[in-house]
Amino acid sequence: GAGVSQSPSNKVTEKGKDVELRCDPISGHTALYWYRQSLGQGLEFLIYFQGNSAPDKSGLPSDRFSAERTGGSVSTLTIQRTQQEDSAVYLCASSLGRTSVYEQYFGPGTRLTVT
Amino acid sequence: KNQVEQSPQSLIILEGKNCTLQCNYTVSPFSNLRWYKQDTGRGPVSLTIMTFSENTKSNGRYTATLDADTKQSSLHITASQLSDSASYICVVSETGANNLFFGTGTRLTVIP
Numbered sequence: 001g002a003g004v005s006q007s008p009s010n011k012v013t014e015k016g017k018d019v020e021l022r023c024d025p026i027s028g029h030t031a032l033y034w035y036r037q038s039l040g041q042g043l044e045f046l047i048y049f050q051g052n053s054a055p056d057k058s059g060l061p062s063d064r065f066s067a068e069r070t071g072g073s074v075s076t077l078t079i080q081r082t083q084q085e086d087s088a089v090y091l092c093a094s095s096l097g098r099t100s101v102y103e104q105y106f107g108p109g110t111r112l113t114v115t
Numbered sequence: 116k117n118q119v120e121q122s123p124q125s126l127i128i129l130e131g132k133n134c135t136l137q138c139n140y141t142v143s144p145f146s147n148l149r150w151y152k153q154d155t156g157r158g159p160v161s162l163t164i165m166t167f168s169e170n171t172k173s174n175g176r177y178t179a180t181l182d183a184d185t186k187q188s189s190l191h192i193t194a195s196q197l198s199d200s201a202s203y204i205c206v207v208s209e210t211g212a213n214n215l216f217f218g219t220g221t222r223l224t225v226i227p
Contacts, residue, residue: 004158033214035217040219041219042204042215042216042217042218042219042220043118043159043204043215044217045213045214048213048214050213056213056214059215076207089174091158091159093158098213101146103161103164104161104215106158106159106160107158108156108157108158109156109157109158
């Protein structure tokens with residue numbers, strides 16, 4: 001595809017429900033990142049996938065958050081038992097490699113609202 | 116603690132005017148610094164990226180400067196256009212790290 005795509009663009013869910021957010025990175029990009037952008041806050045790193053290496057999960061805020069990347073391409077971010085403080089825009093980005101060296105390309109984000 | 120701070124938080128300018136946005140950081144060891152533009156409802160898009168040895172870099176009407184000694188950067192926008200209305204985010208990379216450190220951004224509004 002032309003760029004990073006994410007779905008859904010908007011998600012409204014009730015507190016306590018589980019949600020899955022999807023990211024399709026740019027073809028050929030081995031690195032994939034998930035970020036969270038809360039209102040008035042800077043982007044917060046969540047998790048990083050690089051090829052077949054074990055993901056860097058150091059940014060996940062709690063064990064309710066998990067992410068997978070199947071076949072080195074599509075990634076899903078799962079939030080279990082959602083809480084109101086999980087409301088934010090979740091952004092996915094991909095790059096050719098480690099972001100300290102390579103440019104990152106962001107998707108449009110998924111706006112999650114927990115009621 | 117690695118931090119990136121931006122000022123001002125928001126800015127309103129008349130179309131055609133110039134403006135300068137500021138970024139201070141404490142990230143170390145420093146790898147590079149980027150400025151992103153984020154339109155409402157969109158993901159950030161890269162404007163410039165500078166490494167330690169670069170003092171200035173331009174991209175059209177956008178010019179970024181970097182002083183690695185004082186750990187400061189600025190983004191200068193010349194002859195602003197209505198389409199420049201967006202959030203401008205300063206992002207600093209730590210050498211060898213997987214993640215980036217993001218500022219909270221400056222919200223720029225250009226009015227006719």
